[in-house]
Amino acid sequence: MRKRSPAAERHADLVRTALFEVAPAGMTLTRLMASCELSRWQARQGLAMLRDLCAERSWPPVIYSRDLGYHFCASEDELEEWERAWLSEKLTQFRRMLTGTIAPHLALFPKSVWAGYLSDQMKAIESNLALAARPPR
Structure with a gap:
């Protein structure tokens, strides 16, 4: 198991909350950054950590599509x-x-x-x- 920084976990939690708020729709990276008040790097770090958490906790994966942006996918x-x-x-x-x-x-x-x-x-x-x-x- 790789070491996690508290900052990355906080960013992942912000991203998760933002995506849940707009589900089933998704968000572009720019909108996600604005919603979470994160820089591009922080938002990407949060997405990466969230993907790890989704795998660990058997949550639906976060994917990106042109139509929806980043979103939880169960299809x-x-x-x-x-x-x-x-x-x-x-x-x-x-x-x-x-x-x-x-x-x-x-x-x-x-x-x-x-x-x-x-x-x-x-x-x-x-x-x-x-x-x-x-x-x-």
Whole structure:
């Protein structure tokens, strides 16, 4: 369990209260900052801590959507859609790392044990993310 700062817990409580007040609607980050009187950094810190608390306490997860902003989500379809979008974003990041950094590293230093190992591991992760990002059949 990671150490929690009292400030982060206070920010998470402010964010939770603000989101409960507008539920089932959500809030943009700007509105959340204004409602809680927090800076951008504090609001993001509060959201991160709130996500941890949601997981620990079996609360509905906090997600972000363009339509609603940050909100508690209990809809299976919306959660699956959000999870696939998140996986797709991570898949893009892994592919860019493979093609933009690791491949040039291997081209410059073809005998690099580290680059070969990293390439193999990243390709395995990429294939798993690609499978997870697709809807089940």
